[in-house]
Amino acid sequence: MRYFTAADLVETLYRGLADNSVGRVIDNLLRHDLVIIDEVGFAPLDxxxxxxLFRFVAAAYERRALAIGSHWPFDQWGRFLPEHTTAVSLLDRLLHHSVVVVTEGESFRMKQARTRTGTRSAKK
Structure with a gap:
């Protein structure tokens, strides 16, 4: 298993692009049975x-398991991906054999912070 934020993965792929080894970088990353890409859409991509990112997802398609974490609904992925075609093609591959889990409600981190704050206030 390998975990990346989307920004870290793209940065790794950019380094491979710079030294003309991006294909080898992708092949090495896909040796893992599962690659988790978190924070997709946190920052827009050029x-x-x-x-x-599309090249990585396309290489993983039907070969390896990908887990994607994002706060964006699929119909809004065009907000952080510059080309509509790229967004559609990326989602096409990601969603084809996927299980989509949509979570709602309060963030675990926010809930934990509120509990800590509430606990401190109660002790004073």
Missing amino acids: DTGAQL
Whole structure:
């Protein structure tokens, strides 16, 4: 298993692009049975970053398990991916054999912080 934030994965792929080893980088990452990509959409990607992410997802398609974490609903992925075609193609591959889990409600971190704050206030 391997965990990345989307920004870290794209940065890793950019380094591979710079030294013409991006294909080898992708192959090495796909040796893991599961690759988790978190914080997708946290920061917008430029055109090259989006294409590198697509290249990675396309290489993993039907070969390896990907887990994607994002706060964005699928119909809004065009907000952080510069090309509509890239967003559609990326989602096409991600969703084909996927199990989508949508969570709602309060963030665990926010709930934990509120509990700590409430506990401190009660002790004073």
